[in-house]
Amino acid sequence: MREAHRRETAGEDIIHMEVGQPATPAPRAARERVARAMSEENLGYTLSLGLPELRERIADYISTRYGVTVAADRVVVTAGSSAGFVLAFLAILEHGEGFGLPSPGYPCYRQILKALGFSPHLIETSEDGRWMPTTTDVEALAASGAAGLLLASPNNPTGTMAQAPRLKELADRCAQHGLWLISDEIYHGLEYDVEAETALAYSNAAIVVNSFSKYFSMTGWRVGWLVVPEALTRTIERLAQNLYIAPPTVSQVAALGAFDGIEELEEIKSRYARNRSLLLNELPAAGLTNILPADGAFYLYADIRDLTEDSEAFAQTMLREIGVAATPGIDFDSLRGHSYLRLSYAGAEHEMSEAVRRIGTWLRSR
Ligand SMILES: Cc1ncc(COP(=O)(O)O)c(C=O)c1O
Structure with missing residues (x-):
């Protein structure tokens, strides 16, 4: 670059x-919303978990897009999905613990894990399997003592997906073995044939990571979201509060507007x-x-x-x-x-x- x-x-x-x-x-509706807020609003810190109105709006979006109902209390607004990974890993892993990452994959997963003192456990996927992990990989992961699996579908760099039946199989197998499933859904919205299903359709224990960066065309605004099991929200709130107080307010306002720019x-x-x-x-x-x-x-x-x-x-x-x-x-x-x-x-x-x-x-x- x-x-x-x-x-x-x-x-x-x-x-x-x-x-x-x-x-x-960013879509025009997002920029206009920010322009208004700049002249009319205070734009101070928000709550650590994000603007309540935005958390509601994200929950509505999930319900409209996937037909899955998620309480807004489980939605956490983050400073890009990048911050979402840091929060999720810190909330669920103990020092030194391993986490399964399909390879090829987005390099920051393993770098974030290493930087935080956790241990990436790489899973070699294959072109024949559309670069997605299999239930056999989940078995091996469980046997290795790793704490969970991170799945990105559509994936970066391959653009390939684990379609609904495969996603369900993987979510079920993770649940059977008591493994965490973190589903990176940042490229949802950008599918060209079959729409991607959310891991939330198959598991209430999954942690979903998403962002306004890709489909919403807002990379530089640094705003994303997590959907987490209810039991994790308080831990995540404390982590976010201590790490960065709150996601950028101006970007959260823009994100609210972005939903009008579909x-x-x-x-x-x-x-x-x-x-x-x-x-x-x-x-x-x-x-x-x-x-x-x-x-x-x-x-x-x-x-x-x-x-x-x-x-x-x-x-x-x-x-x-x-x-x-x-x-x-x-x-x-x-x-x-x-x-x-x-x-x-x-x-x-x-x-x-x-x-x-x-x-x-x-x-x-x-
Ligand atoms: C698969 C994947 N996940 C997460 C991210 C991080 O995106 P952001 O922090 O902008 O939400 C990227 C960025 O390229 C990505 O490709």
Whole structure:
């Protein structure tokens, strides 16, 4: 990202397929709500668990979207889902305890766990299993003495999902073994075929992590939420109070407004869908032939083993020679990621077709 930025500042025409964020701002309704609040409201600290009105609104959203009823008391507004992970891990784990993380996966899970003195337990998933853990993995996790499983569906970097029956199987198996299930649902809303189900549909003990960053297009506002079992709310309230007092008030106000911007967000999503189709249709002819069609998020995870055994060098050369930035797989899977590349399609449509053109010309000339 730094190199892409440096080249862009120096005047090069860079296509950003390395970014994990929407190219769009927060929906207009969110920005207007904040603009009003800036001139009319105090915007001091809120309660540690968040603005009561926002907690209610999130509970309503969950009920409308999934048909699952959740008491607003179980909703905790957080400073991005990133803070949600810190709170959840601290609330449920003892020092040194292990936690299961499917690999490839979002790298911050393991870094957060390590930084807090817990121990990541990596689970190798497979392309054949759509990069999702299996019940056998849950059995092995339980046997290892780990405290739980973190599931991200749709997943970053693969965009693949554990659809409802598989999610239920995993939730049931975790419950059988007394394992915690943390479900990272940050890419919910961004599915292109089958809608993602929430872990809350199958378990009242699951901890759900979500955010306004991705579907709601509000990365920089740093606002997200947790849904936690009732017994955990007091612990989490105390942790949040001590760690950061309360999530940013201005962002919570924006988040309230964001729920009135769904139409705009659906338009953004249809652009992602068009980008996804374009890339899935055209990248194979350009020379990236092995890409699993992703179910959601805005990522494709390309198997590039025919082209390189060093995804980092490959990404650097691609950036240097054709100005297309992508993320090497080793960021997400230190064992097998050297032969994978993550391509983000959150950018503009014309950028996607230009990227395909550049990649095709480049790979043919190598
Ligand atoms: C899978 C996943 N979870 C969580 C996050 C953290 O997002 P935030 O803290 O902005 O909510 C990201 C960010 O890229 C992500 O990809």
